[in-house]
Amino acid sequence: MKVTIDEEKCVGAGQCVFSAPDVFDQRDEDGIVVLLDADPPERLHDETREAAHVCPALAIMIDE
Structure with a gap:
């Protein structure tokens, strides 16, 4: 799994x-997403997919 983010959409x-x-955090100054792990371990794949699914701005892309 490879995760990328689009800060402009966030x-x-x-x-x-x-x-x-x-896998994700937010910048203190403006709340924009920070990618902590672009290649999360398999144990985090389901929650990473869920994060992409619930993102209202569709700013998270996952390449399986």
Whole structure:
């Protein structure tokens, strides 16, 4: 799994952090997503997919 983000699309909703806190975080100054792990281990794949699914701005892309 390869994860990429589009910071320009991010609206800072934080749903990704709630869904996959080991993969995503938010910048303190504006809430924009920070990718902590672009190649998460298999044990985090389901929650990473969920984070992409719930992102209201569709700012998370996953390449399986």
